[in-house]
Amino acid sequence: MFTSIQRFIKKWRASRDSGHQLDALLAIADKTAPYPDRSEWLIELAHWIRRGGAVQPAASSTTSDSASDSRSIPAHTRIRYLLHVLDRNPTWKANVAGILRALLRESDSLSLLCDAGMPVHSGFFGALFERFEASLIPPAPNRRDLTAIVRLMFNSERDAQWIDALPTDLLTRIRALFDDEQDENEPHETTPFSLDLLAALHNLTCQISSTGLSQTVRSRLGEVDVRDAGDVRVAMEKQPFYRLTRAMLAVEAAHQAVVEGASQDRLLHEVNYLRLLLDECRSATDNVFAHLYRNGVSVDIVFQVERMRMRIVRAELLLNAWMAQDDPHAGARLTAELVNANHASQSVAHLVRSNFSLLARKVVEYSADTGEHYIARDRAEYLKMLRMAAGGGLVTVVTVCVKFAITGAHLQSIFEGLLAGINYTASFLLMHFLHFSLATKQPAMTAPTLARELDGTGTPAGVDSFVSSVTALIRTQAAAVLGNVLLVFPVCLGVQLLWHMLFHANLISPEKAHATLQSFALLGPTPLYAALTGVLLWSSSLLAGWTDNWFVLHRVADALAYNRRLRMTLGVAGAARLAQFCRSNVAGVAGNITLGLMLGLVPAIITAFAFAFEVRHVTLSAGSIGVALGVLGKDTLKLPELWWAVAGVGSMAILNVAVSFALAFYMAVKSRDLRRKTVRSLRGAIWQRVFQRPLELVWPVRARALHPDRVQ
Structure with a gap:
């Protein structure tokens, strides 16, 4: 048949x-x-x-x-x-x-119970190729593998939903x-499925213990307190990963005793102890992640720890199903989870989402410390930001003048872009070491700082703290843009007038001045160019975060501090100061260099191979308008092209900040895996604060005004 x-x-x-x-x-x-x-x-x-x-x-x-x-x-x-x-x-x-x-x-059920949904490759492209290959060559039904049969039977992510919702009857x-x-001719089942669950649970606990006791994970669990333990071996025995396998063997022995007619009290005691150890293992993985965020993130280590965390969750699920064999819903939940995990292990979209979330958390954590310095939470910090922004505007005056000199030379586009990038890089590095501020650089670094506060948004106090940080950030950005523009515009205008008075010449020709104003017009490509410039600003923060992570992960600061030649040349204290200097500035230097070179070279490359693109940066453009106004004279105030250019600069201020902040904040949200409902509620809380206290957006409110019940 x-x-x-x-x-x-x-x-x-x-x-x-x-x-x-x-x-x-x-x-x-x-x-x-x-x-x-x-x-x-x-x-x-x-x-x-x-x-x-x-x-x-x-x-x-x-x-x-x-x-x-x-x-x-x-x-x-x-x-x-x-x-x-x-x-x-x-x-x-x-x-x-x-x-x-x-x-x-x-069928082999261990492959489904233990391995379904568990990542195999630590590299993104290896896992991507494997999933593409699996989509092209589905498993054959003659494989005695329960994972293959389940994949062929339930190949939609909606299957897990209706399986989990099956009614009791x-x-x-x-x-x-x-x-x-x-039937008497049918072979009797020698291994009940409950024993398959027990075998899978034993397999998982061994894998969890093996990963937890490996050198890469063990060295990041925290320091062993040998003073209390008296012996390193005794201290190691206190680790939950060390005790996990023995606890599993005790559960199996207690189960065998129950089969032979003993009481279930011992089994319940051993199962509860195993649950406790799994809970401690989960807490230990959190400690590993905390260590990684402090001391550098490695892709391979994150992969191992993340897979170990998934195995702990799976072990708890199998243990619950094994202990609740009389509850039909426990089996349905287990089946739904396995179907969902099996589908996720074959889904390219799930791989992209999970890897992006991992990358987002890696970048976010290493941008947060830098971004905290760019949020003014009180009046003293607000005034300090204004001074820093004014200093940044003063440096930008030189940048604008050098930029016009480079473009006036009419060099080949790539070479001109390289010189412009060097000009921007030198200016940004000077601002960094003088502790000045460039407004549009801040959002890409400050949004990750807000991501840390997303961890506490599950409580009303956490939501209030998050909203306060957002309003402080908006206020700080406004102050930074204002400080940059209010200084760069009049000083550039004054430099042009002084240059004309001393040398009877202009920094740029009248034709170039008109072309500059027209290129900044709001009705044109200016908004698009400003948004793309925001993308470049965000990209520089990614590279800064990656560089900082690499520096910490490889402990370059320690290598510098203990370098024999440096100690002989600079002394022990000098080598330590050099290491601390590099640690404090590596992210800023990397971010400024990459941002400067991208602002100079990327427009030239895109224009050569794709479409016309020019940098539209609010501070640089405001300085350029100042020079153009000085060249054309006060009669320019009557020309519409000036006011369209001013409107264009206003759009740059909004889009430079908004796009870079939106991209960075989106990455921060993805790193926390927040649900859309949570994000919508946070957005509503922000709007409510804006309507209730709009003055907070332009000037810090005293702590007593915000919390009158607190004692100063």
């Missing part, structure tokens, strides 16, 4: 009557058929259950209760109808039950179908 199953499936799929389809499918069920045929039959049955549409009962199997509830999930309706048909046909029921039991008996009837009377 099964030798012609392909011809049957083709004919069966052509039928549009769901009831007749099911009858035809059940009629060929044969529990004595070869394994591949039984697997293929199960796959077709699963596809029939997942198929939408109403069920039309066949005349031979119509019952009084076969009409399904229209309010139920379609898959549930079809399972209910299937069970009704099987109850009416004992022969069909015996074959279906035999096929289900044989599936568990003859259906779960009870499905379990009864597995326990249906066996």
Whole structure:
């Protein structure tokens, strides 16, 4: 019968009557058929259950209760109808039950219970290639692997949802179908599925213990306190990973005693102790991540720790299912989780999302410390930011003048871009070491700082702290832009007038001045260029975070501090000061160099190979308008092109800041895996604060005004 199953499936799929389809499918069920045929039959049955549409009962199997509830999930309706048909046909029921039991008996379930959804490759491209290969070459149904069968039966992420939502009566009837009377010719099941759960749990605990005791993880669990332990070995025995395997062996011994007739009290005690150790292992992984964020993030280490955390969650899930074997919903939850994990392990989209979240957290953590310096939370810090911004505007005056000199030389575009990049880089580095501020550089570094406060938004106090930080950030950005523009514009205008008075010449020609104003016009590509410039600003923060992470991970500061030649040349204290100087400035120097070179070279490269693109930076553009106004004279105030250029500079101020901040903040949100509902509630809280206290956006409010109940 099964030798012609392909011809049957083709004919069966052509039928549009769901009831007749099911009858035809059940009629060929044969529990004595070869394994591949039984697997293929199960796959077709699963596809029939997942198929939408109403069920039309066949005349031979119509019952009084076969009409399904229209309010139920379609898959549930079809399972209910299937069970009704099987109850009416004992022969069909015996074959279906035999096929289900044989599936568990003859298939390797450990691969599904232990490995489904667990990452295999630490590298992104290796995992990506593996998933593309799996999508092109699906597993064959003759593999005695439960993971392959589950993947072929449930290939949609929605399957886990309807499996988890199965009602109690259906779960009870499905379990009864597995326990249906066996034929005397059918081989008896020697390994119940509960023992498969126990074996999978043993496998997972060994893997968790092995990873936790490896040198890469053990060295990041914290310092061993040998004073209290008296012995390093004794201290190690206190680690939960060390005790986990022995606890699992104790659970298995207690279970065997229960099978032999002993009381379950010992088993419950050992299971509770195992749960406690799994909880301690989960806390230990959090400590590892905290160590990584302080001392550098390694992709391989993060991969191992993240997989260990997933195994701990899976072990807890298996333990719950094993202990609640009488609860049908526990088995449904386990099945839904395994189906979801199996689908996630084959999904390219899930791989991209998870890797982006990991990258986001890595970059965010190393940008946060730098960004904290750019948020003015009180009046003293606000005035300090104004002074820093004014200093940045003063340096930008020189940058604008040198920029006009470079463009006036009419060099080849790439060479001109390189010189412009060097000009920007020198200016940004000078601002960095003089502790000045450039407004549009701040958002990409300050948004990650807010991401740290996202961890506390589960409480009202945490939400209030987050909203206060956002308003402080907006206020600080306004102060920085204002400080830059109010200094760079008049000083550039004064430099042009002074140059003309001393040398009877202009920094740029009148034609160049008109072209400059026209290029900044709001009605044109200026908003697009300003948004793209914001992307470059954000990209520089990524490179700064990566450089800082590399510096800390490889402990370059320690290598410098203990370098023999440096100590002989500078002395011990001098080498330590050099190491601290490099540690404090490596992110800023890397970010400024990359930003300067990108602002100079990227427009030249994009213009050469794609489309016309020019940098539109609010501070640089405001200085350029000052020079152009000085060249054209006061009559320019009557020209519309001046005011369109001023409007364009206003759009630059908004888009430079908004785009770089939005990208960085999006990365911060992804690093915390916040739900959309949480993000919407935070957005609502921000708007509520803006409407209630709008003055906070322009001037810091005293602490007493915000919290009158607090004592100063």
